[in-house]
Amino acid sequence: MTWGFETRQIHAGEVVDAQAGARITPVYQTAGYVFDDFEDAVGRFAEKGERLVYSRHANPTNVVAERRIxxxxxxxxxxxxxxxxAAIFTTIYSLASAGDHILATSSLYEGTKQLFRGNLARQGLVFDFLDAEAPDAEWLARITPRTKAIFTESIPNPKNDIPDVDRLGGIARRAGVPLVVDNTVATPYLFRPIEHGADIVIHSTSKWLGGHGAVIGGVVVDSGRFDWRAQADRYPQLTRSPRPGVPSFAEKFGTGAFLPFAVTLANDYGPTLPATSAFLLLLGIDTLSLRVERHVANAQRIAEWLDAHPAVRSVDYAGLPGNAYHERARRLLPLGAGSVLAFEVRGGREGARTVIDALELVTRMTHIGDVRTLAIHTGSTIHSKLSEEERVSLGIAPGLIRLSVGLETPDDVIADLDQALARI
Ligand SMILES: Cc1ncc(COP(=O)(O)O)c(C=O)c1O
Structure with a gap:
């Protein structure tokens, strides 16, 4: 495929509707698919994945969105x-079983950490968090025969502490485990983890991919490159035959074994995306590059303005030259460091309360990647269950406010922040 990103975000994976010739992928709002006759039903069940059976397993609207992403x-x-x-859960459950271990970077979306430390730990999975900047030797020393993946995020929020994905990819290869990257905040427009050594990429499509704050969703993308058979004992679910006479996923699909296995797992557990949501997701992806370009430009402008404001102690945005991750962002993210930033106001928690309560245009809300600019005091919400010591170790100062910069006229957002900051 030689098309550019903008062409592919509109056309990749499209299937022109055979019946009416609809130009835009229709919503196939159906639970199931008609079997032509007895033998057709037998065939469809035997070759699950190629012909449609039931929408928990596959749906034509979803298939186009999957191919596009x-x-x-x-x-x-x-x-x-x-x-x-659900994308994170499906990925981890496909790779690991009770007693297995996942090694993750310590700066992750708090909901992911809650899932890891809570319900997945309850099922017997073991999670270990390590500073992304720890030396290679420390990372490799944490890998055991039961380690099944390294998990990270390409742009962690709210701190913008961008890990060196190329280096983590190298560590994962040496350890013989896949690198899983949550690429939600970067989007494939700004960063494509597979080009930097990742094996599996996940997104919350609720954010910039959908882009309009209208629909929740997720996606798991497989590079199709990991050699599961070279790690046969580590991934028996992929490399061993499930029943006598039935080939293993790795025998059947080679390095592409992960995705069909994840599909069977999703079919068992049932975290299906509704076709209407896939339709709205496709509408969002049509304009992804345009939106992200503007999100980034607005974020850069607002970050620079905040950085110069006397009521602001510091700004965490890797697009700022003084930021500790700026050089890495320039290398890994030449089109921009995303559009989520954090700023610490003077006056601690009370200062943050004053600013949050004074906002008129900016929305008080927990979400990122919306067309609207959203603000939240993460210390008292997303990070409220952590101890003060844990918050300090993650850089969540009492006065820290997260901003997901939207697509409004940046001067209007700045004016709103200005009147709010003036009240401190
Ligand atoms: C980086 C990241 N990953 C995953 C998720 C979870 O996605 P969802 O809310 O669609 O379940 C979020 C949600 O905020 C997120 O910010």
Missing amino acids: ADLEGGAGALLTGSGQ
Whole structure:
């Protein structure tokens, strides 16, 4: 495929509707698909995945969105899920069983950490968090025969502490485990983790991919490159035959074994994305590059303005030259460091309360990647269950406010922040 990103976000994976010739992918709002006759039903059940059976397993609207996102990420295939959390859960459950271990970077979306430390730990999975900047030797020392993946995010929020994905990819290869990257905040327009050594990419499509704050969703993208058979004992679910006479996923699909296995797992657990949501997701992806370009330009402008404001102690945005991650962002994210930033106001928690309560245009809300600019005091909400010590170690100061910069006229957002900051 030689088309550019903008062409592919509109056309990749499209299938022109055979019946009416609809130009835009229709919503196939159906639970199931008609079997022509007895033998057709037998055939469809025998070759699950190629012909449609039931919408928990596959749906034509979803299939187009899956092919489109896989193409934009440079992956071999993708699986839509009902939310970003479901994408993470499906990925981890496909790779690891009770007693297995996942090694993750310590700066992650708090909901992911809650899932890891809470319900997945309850099922016997073991999670370990390590500073992304720890030396290679420390990372490798944490890998055991039961380690099944390294998990990270390409742009963690709210701190913008961008990990060196190329280096983590190298560590994962040496350890013989896949690198899983949550690429939600970067989007494939700004960063494609597979080009930097990732094996599996996940997104909350609720954010910039959908882009309008209208719909929850998630996706798992497989690079199709990991050699599961070279790690046969580590991934028996992929490399061993499930029943006598039945080939293993790796025998059947080679390095592409992960995705069909994840599809069967999703079919069992049922975190299906509704076709109407896949339709809205496709509408969002049509304009992804345009939106992200503007999100980034607005974020850069607002970050620079905040950085110069006397009521602001500091700004966490890797697009700012003084930021500790600026050089890495320039290398990994030449088109911009995303559009989520955090700023610490003077006056601690009370200062933050004053600013949050005074906002008139900016929305008080927990979400990112919306067309609207959203603000939240994460210390008293998203990070409220952590101890003060944990918050300090993550850089969540009492006066820290997260901003997901939207697509309004930036001067209007700045004017709103200005009147709010003036009250401190
Ligand atoms: C980086 C990241 N990953 C995953 C998720 C979870 O996605 P969802 O809310 O779609 O379940 C979020 C949600 O905020 C997120 O910010």
